[in-house]
Each structure stands twice: as C-alpha cells, then as structure tokens.
Amino acid sequence: MRICILGLGYIGLPTALLFAAHGADVVGVDVKQNLVDCLNQGTLPFSEPGIEDLYRDARERFVAKTEPEAADVFLIAVPTPLDAATKVSNLSYVKNAADMIAPRLAGGNLVILESTVPPGTSERVVIPRLEKSGVVVGDFQYAHCPERAIPGRTLQEMTTNTRIIGGYDRDSAERAASIYRTFVTGQIYRTDTRTAEFVKLMENTSRDVSIALANEFAQLAEECGINVWKAITLANKHPRVSILNPGPGVGGHCIAIDPWFLTENSTRCKMVSTAREINDSMPNYVLHAVRSLLAGVRNPTISIFGVAYKGNIGDTRESPALKLIQLAENEGYAVRCHDPHVGEFPYPLMNAKDATVGSDCLVVLADHNCFCTVEPADLQMRTKFVVDTRNILDHEKWTKQGFIVRVLGDGSPVQPVPSDGIAPPAGLYPAGVVQQPIVSPSPPSITVFSPDGREGYP
Ligand SMILES: NC(=O)c1ccc[n+]([C@@H]2O[C@H](COP(=O)([O-])OP(=O)(O)OC[C@H]3O[C@@H](n4cnc5c(N)ncnc54)[C@H](O)[C@@H]3O)[C@@H](O)[C@H]2O)c1
Ligand SMILES: CC(=O)N[C@@H]1[C@@H](OP(=O)(O)OP(=O)(O)OC[C@H]2O[C@@H](n3ccc(=O)[nH]c3=O)[C@H](O)[C@@H]2O)O[C@H](CO)[C@@H](O)[C@@H]1O
Secondary structure (H helix, E strand, C coil), X not given: CEEEEECCCCCHHHHHHHHHHCCCEEEEEXXXXXXXXXXXXXXXXXXXXXXXXHHHHHHHHEEEECCCCCCCEEEECCXXXXXXXXXEECCHHHHHHHHHHHHHCCCCCXXXXXXXXXXCHHHHHHHHHHHCCCCCECCEEEEECCCCCCCCCHHHHHHHCCEEEEECCHHHHHHHHHHHCCCCCCCEEEEEHHHHHHHHHHHHHHHHHHHHHHHHHHHHHHHHCCEHHHHHHHHCCCCCCCXXXXXXXXXXXXXXXXXXXXXXXXXXXXXXXXXXXXXXXHHHHHHHHHXXXXXXXXXXXXXXXXXXXXXXXXXXXXXHHHHHHHHHHHCCXXXXXXXXXXXCCCCCECCHHHHHCCCCEEXXXXXXXXXXXXXXXXXXXXCCEEEECCCCCCHHHHHHCCCEEEECCECCCCCCCCCCCCCCCCCCCCCCCCCCCCCCCCCCCCXXXXXXXXXXXX
C-alpha cells in the first residue's frame, strides 16, 4: 500500500511513521521545505516518547516531499486554527490540502481526513473539492477519522486508543478501518462523517467544560476559605464524581479552540462559550494574585516557569503563558521566562537561575516534572514570592527557604505573619479583596478517617 500524508506536524508525522513502520510505503508531504529537508536528513522537529525509535523503524519506507504523489490512500493532517477575532474555524489549510490531492486522485483511492473540523465540513467543503478531480465520491472512498491521541503519549495513544471512523459510505468505513488496523490495537467504531466530526468536538468540549468547572471551583474555594485541591480530592472519592484540576488556563491546538467549532453556527448555546470564557480568563485571575503580592514592590520583575501549554511537552500553541506575559508587561512588569522543554517562543527563554536572579515573584504555569526538583536555595530572588498555579511544588521546602507561596485555589484559613511584616492575601484572590496575612499552608480543615478508623489527611 502506498499512502500519501499531507501535514507532517504533531499528528501527521507520527501517523506517517507508524504506517511506514508497519509496512506501508509512505510519502509524507509538508509545505515547509526546511521541515522536509530536516526529516529526510533524520532530524525530528519535536520530541515525543518513542518517536526516535519509531523513526529508525520507519526510515526505509518513509520519504518527505513538498508535493503529493499518486497513492492508494491520501491522509490529511493539516492545522485547523481558529480565527481569533471572529471565533470561526479557519479551514484554509484543509481546503488547500484537498486542492493539492485532487489532481492526483484516481478511482479506487481512499481519502482520509484526520484534521479536526466543524460538523458537515467533509460533505460541504472537502468532498466537493476532491471531486474537482473529475472523480466522484463513491468512485473514490472517503472517511473522516479524527485523531484523539494526547500530546505526551501520542504514539501509545495512536496505537491503543479506540478509533472513530466516519465513512462516506459503508465501503469507505470498512476500508479505512482495515488500513488503521495495520497498527491500531484499540477498538474501531464506524459511523458517518458528520457524526465522527461531532464526536471529536464533543470530546474536547466536554473536557473544556470540566476544566472550567474546576477553575470556577478554585475561585469559589478561595472565597469560602477552602483549599480546592483538598476539596477536590475528597469530592473525587465519590464513585460518580471526577473533578479535574484547576490551572492557569487551557491551551493547546485542540481544547482551547475546538469548542468554538461546535458553536460557530449556533445561536443557542451558552455553556460551551461560558466555559471558554472562564478558561480564557484564568491568566487574568493569576495576574491579579501576582499583582496583590507585588503591591509594595518597586519596578517588579516576575519569572514565568513553564511557557508550554501543559506539563512535559514543548508545544506553546494557545498557551496561557502568552496572555499572562502580555498582561504583565502591560502592567509594567519586567517578565523573564524559563522552559527547558520549549525551543522557540516569542519571548527570550533563559535558564532557571538567570530567569530568577533579582526577580520578585516566580509564577509556575506549566506542570513540568523538572520544576518539582528546583532547589529554592539556588535562586537569588529579590523578593521571595511564588505563585504555584498547578500545586506541584513542595511548599514546605520553599517556605523553609523564606518564600511566601501562594497556590491557585488555596483560600485556607490563615495565620498572622510573625516577623518581617509581609502580609500578602491568601490564595489567588483578585486584587482588592482583603484577606488576612498568611505564613504557610495550613492543615486541612476536613478530618478524614482511613478504612481502619485512624484519623488522617487525604
Ligand atoms: N496536536 C494534537 O495533539 C492534535 C490531536 C488531535 C487532533 N489534532 C488535529 O490534527 C490537525 C493537525 O494538528 P497538528 O497539531 O499536527 O498541526 P501542526 O501545525 O503540528 O502540523 C500541521 C502541518 O501541516 C503542514 N501543512 C499545512 N498545510 C499543508 C498542506 N496543504 N499540505 C501539506 N502540509 C501542510 C504545516 O506546515 C504543518 O507542518 C488539526 O486539525 C488538529 O486540531 C491535533
Ligand atoms: C478529550 C481529550 O482528552 N482531548 C485531548 C486533548 O489534548 P490536550 O493536550 O489539549 O489536553 P489536556 O491535557 O487536557 O490539556 C489541555 C489544557 O487544559 C489544561 N488542563 C488539563 C487538565 C486539567 O485537569 N486541568 C487543566 O487545566 C492543560 O494544562 C492544558 O493547558 O486534545 C487533543 C487534541 O484534540 C486530543 O487528541 C486529546 O485526546
């Protein structure tokens, strides 16, 4: 089987390598000449567990090019960004990819769209463009097979996740299923194209709404004088409750934008857009906390740890860090950034020491594992404030080194500061909300008992 894959990014490249490593002859196509050159020389554009080994297994059957070639199967994995101003999906990359395939399309070919798209895009946009080839759908086969792997576990999930295959007709769905079966071990479910498009968007929207609820709980907890992390741990002991983690906002190429694909043509929906607004407003909320800590500091400098959109990956698309940095700079703060996972970023990246020397507040945004082992004693900050939006630091260790640590969603009752008079508000309250000063995270206010009846903490 010869397969031509358009788009060699976070999804298209691993998919191409998986097909090649499992016996298909793969032509990977990308419009970026430098990416194509690097891939043919053996340099991978991003890291992902297992991808180097996979590349070695795939190399004999994989070649990268800038133009598609005749093939049995064409697969589209190009970006589907959101127009920021209108909140409408930008399908120009998908349209271009279909236009590039059309001159090479022949009867008996199968075209698979993996990119995430609004419901109806396959029928209304992609298939008509492919039919400009002169071959009509039915004579070629078509399926929408949305990708559902999560960055950080891409290869494992591409292989083991269940797959949804939306076929134009039964034959298209069966053929697409048999092709994925070459490397997919998970269940494969067949449906129509529009349902598959909708299912993908529902999945990410459901996660976005759940994260928004966690973020709202964090704010409510602070108003109620509660530590939201302990409260969530307890609530999740319920067999039918599974609350997600609050954080500095939702980023990435999917969850931050896909919900808008569902609602862009709707006049009725409220919950989806409200969730988006809550998650988009989290950088403002975090900055309010920073602002209240730094109220008395002249010419403040803040240090951002983690500009990737989430932990242990290098992708910065739609990262909440971008908004937080812009807001902070507009407040007059000097901002320094540190992220060992990220290669390119619109702002300069520094090592941990340079990013913190003389700084007044460390703000942890991405939950990279490596931040858990940073030694506070090694940092030469001017003012020792930390805002931990992911609740990942060893707060006792930092407090012992003289840091005042604030955790998103920790509004626990507080105690007076003994000596130097620094009296920041508890939790991440918006500026202007008066709180008592605090010294360190207080013990949980809920007493729990272990199964053997001993008193303990969750
Ligand atoms: N990244 C993820 O975790 C993820 C997960 C599931 C689904 N998706 C969806 O998969 C799609 C691809 O996302 P991605 O993260 O891989 O994007 P990406 O930006 O990492 O990669 C896309 C690549 O396509 C190339 N490209 C653009 N137009 C092209 C064309 N006409 N022909 C050939 N190449 C072209 C770009 O140069 C780029 O290298 C999107 O619809 C996204 O929503 C992404
Ligand atoms: C339904 C689902 O699982 N979809 C996944 C998702 O991948 P993702 O990497 O975008 O997803 P997340 O890991 O959820 O991260 C998103 C943002 O939410 C923040 N976050 C997360 C959990 C939490 O409890 N609190 C938070 O604040 C996190 O920091 C980050 O900014 O979309 C891909 C493309 O469609 C899918 O393929 C993939 O299956």
